[in-house]
Amino acid sequence: MVVCPAVAAPAVRRSLGQCRPLRCGAGMGWARLGSRACPTTPQPVGVPPPAARPRGWQRPARTGAGPGRARVTVVSPAGPRGTWALSGGGGSLRLCSTRASLEGINRPVIDRIIRVDHAGEYGANRIYAGQMAVLGRSSVGPIIQQMWNQEKDHLKKFNELMVAYRVRPTVLLPFWNVAGFVLGAGSALLGKKGAMACTVAVEESISDHYNNQIRTLVEEDPEKYKELLQIIKQFRDDEREHHDIGIEHDAEMAPAYSVLKTAIQLGCKAAIFLSERI
Ligand SMILES: [Fe+2]
Numbered sequence: 001m002v003v004c005p006a007v008a009a010p011a012v013r014r015s016l017g018q019c020r021p022l023r024c025g026a027g028m029g030w031a032r033l034g035s036r037a038c039p040t041t042p043q044p045v046g047v048p049p050p051a052a053r054p055r056g057w058q059r060p061a062r063t064g065a066g067p068g069r070a071r072v073t074v075v076s077p078a079g080p081r082g083t084w085a086l087s088g089g090g091g092s093l094r095l096c097s098t099r100a101s102l103e104g105i106n107r108p109v110i111d112r113i114i115r116v117d118h119a120g121e122y123g124a125n126r127i128y129a130g131q132m133a134v135l136g137r138s139s140v141g142p143i144i145q146q147m148w149n150q151e152k153d154h155l156k157k158f159n160e161l162m163v164a165y166r167v168r169p170t171v172l173l174p175f176w177n178v179a180g181f182v183l184g185a186g187s188a189l190l191g192k193k194g195a196m197a198c199t200v201a202v203e204e205s206i207s208d209h210y211n212n213q214i215r216t217l218v219e220e221d222p223e224k225y226k227e228l229l230q231i232i233k234q235f236r237d238d239e240r241e242h243h244d245i246g247i248e249h250d251a252e253m254a255p256a257y258s259v260l261k262t263a264i265q266l267g268c269k270a271a272i273f274l275s276e277r278i
């Protein structure tokens, strides 16, 4: 796989910025700085090192790994097809080219899932940024910061998944950037309860949305999408926890709570609908 940082989307470029080109196996990929050669990719059979090549030696013809056929595999530090290091959501991916992994996936479904989840986590980050701008120094500042930190981990993971699965981000990111911040800051201007009401509305929508995706992936093939399912389930649990924190901090006592919650959730539905498609 070749991912050119010059043409990658900004979020993708950020991930690539931490990588170095890696030649391994029959293709080329990217590895985290400081990592050594890809541990999962076998060296090509019958290719001696340059110094040991006899005069007139020719590289054997490649079978199926030419341009457009390279594959990306997502490997955990534990080894090929190991489990994700997910505690705190910050486990990192190493990418290297093999012919496995992307083969046989339902591309439209996976594109949609990763694109919308990336957009959602991006928007959640902007909401908490807006809330912190207003309430950062208040008594709920640390609790908002704690939830924001988890959203940063979620976003980081989806940045990595976009590279691994070669999914482009939604074109609406600049809009979610502004809309998320305005929603966060606007709800925080209603007070701590207003901010928590916003958190409850958004997190409930996101955890329901993740549940729908879990159902979709289980219906598709739970074994094939095991790693993605594991990530989404953990993030769903985190969002559920954020929702409960909002309730514990008197979200339901916010002015016009029901109206506010309904309006925000309608916005979330529209955002999900659009981000899946464009
Ligand atoms: Fe999140």
Ligand SMILES: [Fe+2]
Pocket (backbone or CB within 6 Å): 124, 147, 151, 203, 238, 239, 242
């Ligand atoms: Fe959340």
